Amino acid sequence: MIQIKSFIEKVSYLEGKRAKDCVLNINDARGLRDEISTLLSDLYELQKHYKTNEIIEVQIKGASFK
Numbered sequence: 001m002i003q004i005k006s007f008i009e010k011v012s013y014l015e016g017k018r019a020k021d022c023v024l025n026i027n028d029a030r031g032l033r034d035e036i037s038t039l040l041s042d043l044y045e046l047q048k049h050y051k052t053n054e055i056i057e058v059q060i061k062g063a064s065f066k
């Protein structure tokens with residue numbers, strides 16, 4: 001997450017300076033790519049794990065009022 005945080009900080013800094021471009025060196029770009037890929041992979045696994053098609057049936061039975 002260090003590369004993502006660094007990228008966010010860099011973009012925020014450049015926005016403050018009203019810069020038109022943001023340039024990353026190849027090492028920063030690779031690190032950012034790797035962190036984003038890891039996050040997407042983790043998200044996919046979580047979605048696959050929690051994606052169930054179970055039908056849950058709830059029945060509520062009450063006694064008659066007298």
